[in-house]
Amino acid sequence: MIVVSTSVPGAGGTTVVRQAMDEVGGWKHRNYGDVMVEIAEDRGLVDDRDEMRKLDPSQQKELQKGAAKKLAEEGEESDVVVDTHCTVNTPKGYLPGLPQWVLKELGPDAVLVVEAGADEVSARREKDAEERERDVQSLEEIDEHQMVNRMAAMSYATLTGATVKIVQNPDGGLDEAAGKVVEVLR
Numbered sequence: 348m349i350v351v352s353t354s355v356p357g358a359g360g361t362t363v364v365r366q367a368m369d370e371v372g373g374w375k376h377r378n379y380g381d382v383m384v385e386i387a388e389d390r391g392l393v394d395d396r397d398e399m400r401k402l403d404p405s406q407q408k409e410l411q412k413g414a415a416k417k418l419a420e421e422g423e424e425s426d427v428v429v430d431t432h433c434t435v436n437t438p439k440g441y442l443p444g445l446p447q448w449v450l451k452e453l454g455p456d457a458v459l460v461v462e463a464g465a466d467e468v469s470a471r472r473e474k475d476a477e478e479r480e481r482d483v484q485s486l487e488e489i490d491e492h493q494m495v496n497r498m499a500a501m502s503y504a505t506l507t508g509a510t511v512k513i514v515q516n517p518d519g520g521l522d523e524a525a526g527k528v529v530e531v532l533r
């Protein structure tokens with residue numbers, strides 16, 4: 348089984364899904380970005396993950412394809428949570444995280460969309476500003492990105508038959524959010 352977990356950066360998708368996986372057991376966690384960054388670094392395209400979304404979209408798509416192939420192979424061996432983004436906010440516009448060729452390779456059974464309030468997302472991004480080079484976005488831009496992600500998730504579901512679960516992860520709400528994800532992984 349393949350479950351795709353998504354969130355805008357800072358909404359806490361990784362944190363929520365990891366807690367749920369600890370509770371259920373038996374799932375492998377793979378970060379789509381890590382796989383893309385490994386391939387990009389091997390090709391000398393980037394030095395760190397925050398440079399990824401600034402690459403030309405055609406280069407990002409090539410890396411996307413490579414990562415999809417690798418993860419699909421791993422998905423044949425065990426249940427995998429693929430941690431990624433419904434859309435990536437690039438300078439040229441929203442890049443779909445799961446275009447048709449990625450969906451075809453992965454064949455996800457469920458798509459999780461983890462969300463938080465725009466003010467909370469913004470505050471969490473500021474917290475790790477020293478280690479990460481986060482994009483500075485207004486609250487309206489974060490709201491728009493989360494709305495676009497919902498639309499993208501339903502399009503992915505229409506193409507694959509996957510279910511879509513929207514999970515709220517407000518400050519102090521991690522246990523409840525992880526509980527909603529457990530319902531998908533069980």
Ligand code: AP5
Pocket residue numbers: 354355356357358359360361362363378379380381383384396397399400407411430431432435442443444445471472474475516517518519520521
């Ligand atoms: P990726 O590795 O996903 O990095 P990212 O985009 O920076 O996302 P984050 O890891 O920051 O997001 P998150 O919300 O999951 O973080 P966390 O749980 O730590 O991707 C790297 C790059 O790869 C992307 O930028 C993109 O370029 C590329 N990429 C990836 N997939 C792609 C695809 N399919 N197609 C094309 N390109 C792709 O949470 C953040 C913070 O919030 C933490 O400090 C945490 O402690 C805090 N937090 C979480 N939950 C709570 C809570 N309930 N209360 C309080 N604080 C909380």
